[in-house]
Amino acid sequence: MSNSGLIRHIRSHPQPPAPVLACSKLALCVIPIAQIAMGAVHLDDCPRQHYIPIYLIVAGVFGLALSVLSCLPCSKTPEDGTSSPLSRVCTTWNSLTSCFLFCWFIAGNVWIYSIYQPNYIRNSTNLDPYCDRSLYLFAFWTTTLVYIILGLFLVGGCLVLFCFFLCGRADADDDV
Known part of the structure; x- marks a missing residue:
C-alpha cells in the first residue's frame, strides 16, 4: 500500500461505536467537573495566591463547555464538505474558547x-500566607498532567511520522 493509499485508508476509517464515543466524552468531562468542584469548595482557602481556585473554576467551566459543544451536531462537518452558517458559528466559538483556554x-x-x-x-504563626494542600496539589497535578499528555502526543506524533517515513521508503516500485 502506498503512502497516499495508507493516508486515504486512515481518513476513511469508520468512527467508533456510539457507546465508545459517549464513554470517552464522559471521561473527558471528569477533570473539568473536578476542577469546578475543587475551586468552589476551596474558594477562600488560598490567600497565598487567591487566583488558583478561580483558575480551576474558569478552566473547568470552559473545558466542560468545550466538551459539551463537541457533542452537538453543529460541530460535525457534513459528508459533502460544505459548511452551514451554524457550523461556522460553532467552529468560531470552539476556536475562541480554545484560544481563551490556552491563555488561561x-x-x-x-x-x-x-x-x-x-x-x-x-x-x-509566620507571615507567609498559606494555601490549602489539597487545592494546591490538585491544581499543580492537573496542570502538570497537561504537560505530560502533550509530551506523550509529541513523542507519539514523532513515532508516527518516523513510521510514515519508513513506509514511504520501503518499496521503490510503489505507485504514487
Whole structure:
C-alpha cells in the first residue's frame, strides 16, 4: 500500500461505536467537573495566591463547555464538505474558547508554579500566607498532567511520522 493509499485508508476509517464515543466524552468531562468542584469548595482557602481556585473554576467551566459543544451536531462537518452558517458559528466559538483556554492555562501556570511548595499550614504563626494542600496539589497535578499528555502526543506524533517515513521508503516500485 502506498503512502497516499495508507493516508486515504486512515481518513476513511469508520468512527467508533456510539457507546465508545459517549464513554470517552464522559471521561473527558471528569477533570473539568473536578476542577469546578475543587475551586468552589476551596474558594477562600488560598490567600497565598487567591487566583488558583478561580483558575480551576474558569478552566473547568470552559473545558466542560468545550466538551459539551463537541457533542452537538453543529460541530460535525457534513459528508459533502460544505459548511452551514451554524457550523461556522460553532467552529468560531470552539476556536475562541480554545484560544481563551490556552491563555488561561498560561496564566494558571504562573499562579501555580510561582508559589511552588507554599505554606500548607492554615494557622501558622509566620507571615507567609498559606494555601490549602489539597487545592494546591490538585491544581499543580492537573496542570502538570497537561504537560505530560502533550509530551506523550509529541513523542507519539514523532513515532508516527518516523513510521510514515519508513513506509514511504520501503518499496521503490510503489505507485504514487
